[in-house]
Amino acid sequence: MSFVQQPGMSDTASLIYTITIEEPLTTFTCKSDQTLLAAMERAGHRLVHIGCRRGGCGVCKVQIVSGDTHRLAMSRAHVSVEEEKNGFALACCIEPRSDLTLKLLEKG
Amino acid sequence: MAITGVLRSALMQLRVLDMDAAVNHYVNVLGLDEVGKTEDGRVMLKAYDEFEHHTFVLRLAETAGMDFIGFKVDSDAYLDQLAAETQAFGLPCEWLAAETDQPGFGRRLVVQMPTGHRFDFFADVAMAEDRPMLKNPDIWQKEPHGMRAQCFDHALLYGPNSAEAVRYCTEVLKMAVVEELLAPEGDGKVCTWLTSSNRMHDIAILEYDQPGKLHHVGFKLEDWSAIGNAADLITINNVSLDAGPMRHGVTRGLTIYFFDPSGNRNETYAGGYAHFPDMPVRQWDFDQAGKGIFYYTRELNERFLSVVS
Numbered sequence: 009m010s011f012v013q014q015p016g017m018s019d020t021a022s023l024i025y026t027i028t029i030e031e032p033l034t035t036f037t038c039k040s041d042q043t044l045l046a047a048m049e050r051a052g053h054r055l056v057h058i059g060c061r062r063g064g065c066g067v068c069k070v071q072i073v074s075g076d077t078h079r080l081a082m083s084r085a086h087v088s089v090e091e092e093k094n095g096f097a098l099a100c101c102i103e104p105r106s107d108l109t110l111k112l113l114e115k116g
Numbered sequence: 117m118a119i120t121g122v123l124r125s126a127l128m129q130l131r132v133l134d135m136d137a138a139v140n141h142y143v144n145v146l147g148l149d150e151v152g153k154t155e156d157g158r159v160m161l162k163a164y165d166e167f168e169h170h171t172f173v174l175r176l177a178e179t180a181g182m183d184f185i186g187f188k189v190d191s192d193a194y195l196d197q198l199a200a201e202t203q204a205f206g207l208p209c210e211w212l213a214a215e216t217d218q219p220g221f222g223r224r225l226v227v228q229m230p231t232g233h234r235f236d237f238f239a240d241v242a243m244a245e246d247r248p249m250l251k252n253p254d255i256w257q258k259e260p261h262g263m264r265a266q267c268f269d270h271a272l273l274y275g276p277n278s279a280e281a282v283r284y285c286t287e288v289l290k291m292a293v294v295e296e297l298l299a300p301e302g303d304g305k306v307c308t309w310l311t312s313s314n315r316m317h318d319i320a321i322l323e324y325d326q327p328g329k330l331h332h333v334g335f336k337l338e339d340w341s342a343i344g345n346a347a348d349l350i351t352i353n354n355v356s357l358d359a360g361p362m363r364h365g366v367t368r369g370l371t372i373y374f375f376d377p378s379g380n381r382n383e384t385y386a387g388g389y390a391h392f393p394d395m396p397v398r399q400w401d402f403d404q405a406g407k408g409i410f411y412y413t414r415e416l417n418e419r420f421l422s423v424v425s
Contacts, residue, residue: 057418061356063133064180064379064425081133083379083425084178 025104029055030073030111038104043080044070045100055112061100068099075108120190121198122289125270125318126168127186127218127236128333130380131177135159137377138174145353146335146382147262148172149246154219162244163335164256165266169220169242172268180378180425182330184234185271185319186224187289187312192239195225201288202227214240229284231275232327263346265335269385270317272307272331274324274424281321282308291318293397295366299323300402309366316367316388329424332373332381339386343370346384350374358419364388365408366400373420380425 023040027047034055038047045068049058059067066086072095079092082101099110132138139159142148151160151170160170168188175183189195202209202225212224222240229235249257260266275281282305285291294317297307307322322331337343347361350372358381360372369388375381400408406416 057422059419059423060358060375060379060381060425062375062377062379064375065423067423081378083133083180085181 025075026107027104028107028109030109038108040078040103040105042103043100044102044104044108044110045098048099056099059100063098063101066098069096069113070099070102071095071111071113072097072102073109073111076105077108078103078105119313121194122237122291122312122318123188123190124313124315125185126166126188126241126268127171127173127184127221127238128268128271129158129173129175129183130330130333130376131179131181131183131378132174132376132380133177133180133378135174135176141353141355141376142172142174143262145262145349145355146384147260147265151244152219154217156217160219162246163265163267164246164258164260165248166268167243167247169244170218173218180380181328182233182271182333182380182425184226184236185273186236186238187318188241189237189239192222195223195237195239198237198288199225202284205284205288207284212236229275230277230280231273231321232329233273233275233281234328263335263337263349263384264342265384266338267336269315269334269336270319271333272320272322274322274329274331275327276323276325278308278321278323279304282310285310285319285321292391292393292395294391294395295398295400297366297400297405297408298402306402306405311391314390314392316369316391324424326424330380331424332383334383334385337384337386340370343372343384343386346372358423359410359417362413363411365404365411366398368411378425381423 024037027038028035036051057067059065063082080101082098087096148161159174161172162170209227214222220242225237227235291310291312294311295309296305299306309317309320311317343361356375358373363370367388370386372384407414
């Protein structure tokens with residue numbers, strides 16, 4: 009007797025992208041169903057603050073220099089419309105849709 | 117009745133960034149029940165062991181944080197007295213007519229606190245349909261679910277002018293200071309825990325440069341085993357954990373901190389000692405704050421002090 013895995017029971021495949029931080033030069037991988045902050049936290053990088061991880065507190069703000077992303081809801085108190093146009097985002101609310109390049113902000 | 121005037125914190129309206137995710141969190145994970153929706157789409161919630169029509173309201177917004185915290189008082193006449201005493205103290209206040217924006221609620225006195233928070237006071241609330249039993253009561257009518265939150269318990273508020281806010285709470289609201297965290301220098305307080313009853317705290321107020329911030333909203337759980345169940349649900353539901361399960365030195369409460377899907381911090385809280393009006397204030401030196409908050413690890417983490425919504 010053995011257990012037969014039914015279709016759909018296995019983990020669905022997610023795409024894996026390479027995220028590059030310009031300074032200090034760092035790379036890590038992030039899955040398409042994972043946020044940048046979650047990937048950084050899992051990889052042990054402590055380059056941005058870990059706050060609420062859910063878009064409310066604003067401590068993990070970064071600038072996306074290049075690449076495609078999926079943005080989850082994040083507080084306007086921390087990323088204005090103008091800033092959003094310039095690539096600013098909370099790392100906890102960004103899922104990659106391509107390889108990305110990020111710029112860190114002053115760690116306040 | 118020995119407890120008069122302000123009875124307890126009993127209402128909060130919270131801003132959320134994604135309503136579906138918020139309702140899932142507060143209903144399916146925390147264990148509140150949905151009472152209904154307001155005409156403008158806010159969602160009213162309550163815990164199973166509360167009598168009030170609702171005690172917790174979610175409002176879809178572009179920012180996280182709290183709109184206001186509400187306190188139930190013992191009589192409508194006391195509201196008039198409170199309005200006069202608030203004006204004499206020097207804080208701005210105004211009236212909201214019954215049923216203005218909170219179905220089931222009587223008139224409310226709205227006070228703008230010097231910390232940037234809004235305090236609402238009300239005497240009359242409709243009785244909830246789903247509430248504790250009154251005749252030969254069983255422990256609940258409908259089996260509690262999720263973390264089995266019993267009631268909305270307290271909130272920790274961050275804002276400027278905290279000393280003035282505490283003075284209003286003690287001199288006008290007649291709340292008692294239960295515990296204090298002393299400033300590293302001088303005779304100021306970093307944080308003050310306040311209660312209007314036997315409950316450990318209805319609110320705590322921490323000195324902070326930005327006004328109107330919410331550090332956390334606390335919900336009461338039954339005991340340490342309920343805290344363990346809550347911790348299991350945090351992992352199962354991939355809830356963003358802040359700290360715990362653990363004990364506080366301050367209040368001796370058993371606790372976990374975590375974040376809702378909009379980044380508002382929640383606390384599930386159990387235990388703690390009962391406060392009586394003749395008890396002296398318990399004080400913590402600033403360099404002992406780690407033990408006061410995180411009694412087991414005794415280390416204050418940066419996130420606890422600086423992450424708010």
